[in-house]
Amino acid sequence: MAKAPRPKLIPYLFGEVPIAAINAALQLELEPGEAVMSINAQRHALSRHPKDFARCFPHVAAVITTPLYVRDDFINDGKIELVGRPAALGEYLLVAVEIALDAEGRYNVVSFYPISETKVSKRREKGTLRRVLLI
Helix, strand or coil: CCCCCCCCCCCCEEEECCCCHHHHHHHHCCCCCEEEEEEHHHHHHHHCCHHHHHHHHHHHHHHHCCCEEECCCCCCCCCEEEEEEECCCCCCEEEEECCCCCCCEEEEEEEEEEEEEEEEEHHHHHHHCCCCCCC
């Protein structure tokens, strides 16, 4: 039986990260920049979340540019998590982003995957998932 063809991957630019709103929510001092996802990061997301990659990828830009919530990823130092609920997806989507700018002045998306409403509620109750007020 032949293997299914692998999708052709290219670095993907998602757009401006709402830095002022993220800085306000997490008391950070990040610089303005766009979000990009490298081919290697896409391969990582595809291998870790193969069933979710194709249906979630089209919604990553919406979560990055207009997130509902943000969280400092204490487990993975140097990363934040943006969470949104794109209407077309119908569930929450978490997008993990490195907070250090790369050589081109961009933020790197390192992964994305669906997150349950229960996890969102628990993280909000604990105060680790903060509401983003877009400025």
